[in-house]
Amino acid sequence: MPEGDTVWRTAARLHQVFADRPLTECDLRWPGPSTHDFTGATTLEVVPRGKHLLHRLVGGWTIHSHLRMEGSWRVEPTDAAPPPRATKVRAVLATAAYRAVGWSLGMLDVVRTADEGTLVGHLGPDLLGPDWDLEAAVARLRASDAPLAAALLDQRNLAGLGTMWTAEALFVEGLDPFAPAASLDADTLGALLNRAQRLLRASCASAVPTSTGSTRPGDATYVHGRRHRPCRRCGTLVRMEFVGPPTQRRTLYFCPRCQAPAT
Numbered sequence: 001m002p003e004g005d006t007v008w009r010t011a012a013r014l015h016q017v018f019a020d021r022p023l024t025e026c027d028l029r030w031p032g033p034s035t036h037d038f039t040g041a042t043t044l045e046v047v048p049r050g051k052h053l054l055h056r057l058v059g060g061w062t063i064h065s066h067l068r069m070e071g072s073w074r075v076e077p078t079d080a081a082p083p084p085r086a087t088k089v090r091a092v093l094a095t096a097a098y099r100a101v102g103w104s105l106g107m108l109d110v111v112r113t114a115d116e117g118t119l120v121g122h123l124g125p126d127l128l129g130p131d132w133d134l135e136a137a138v139a140r141l142r143a144s145d146a147p148l149a150a151a152l153l154d155q156r157n158l159a160g161l162g163t164m165w166t167a168e169a170l171f172v173e174g175l176d177p178f179a180p181a182a183s184l185d186a187d188t189l190g191a192l193l194n195r196a197q198r199l200l201r202a203s204c205a206s207a208v209p210t211s212t213g214s215t216r217p218g219d220a221t222y223v224h225g226r227r228h229r230p231c232r233r234c235g236t237l238v239r240m241e242f243v244g245p246p247t248q249r250r251t252l253y254f255c256p257r258c259q260a261p262a263t
């Protein structure tokens, strides 16, 4: 699932291609937004907000998208073959030089820019955003009644973390993913969030997301995606469990020894 760093890179690429240029094509293949055609409108900016993408147009409109599980925006030259009429293609936006094709998007909305809060106003501080507020995020975690991993994944506490960076940050900090978030002190939670932010920021600048420093396939993570393989620190077999509320079950990898419950 795309995390904050993937969305950040996507927004940066879309901004580079669209900002200050008029749209030459606007095809939103989604009930509701499909009635809007912004051909001729100039893009003001494309910005990430947690895992949400906000494509703002001059004139006060925003095209909002979310990648959910498998979504992506692929940028190609306008003179490349046009995208197929495939059901997975949910949006096509283009300038004179480039076309961006939204594949398997999880959400697509059109709102007045002034009303973006109705879509992203519930989000906690954004780990990669200009509004990042460590103290506020720590306070939200400490007020949570969820286990630590589930609280980190809840975008209302803080925005931008998915299963990979949650698992990796918890491992590096040696924290039990199932301890109640409220049981940890503010310094420990602050250090954990600073760690997660460093991992995300480094990944924004890297072509291949990595927490170990290695970009070789299979070597880029400490625990994520490594179920039944030996922990890189202690050799204990990495475990995978589900976390989060029943309707939003997420996978979480951890080392039962390095991240043992505090005694």
Ligand SMILES: [Zn+2]
Pocket (backbone or CB within 6 Å): 231, 232, 233, 234, 235, 236, 255, 256, 257, 258, 259
């Ligand atoms: Zn271990």
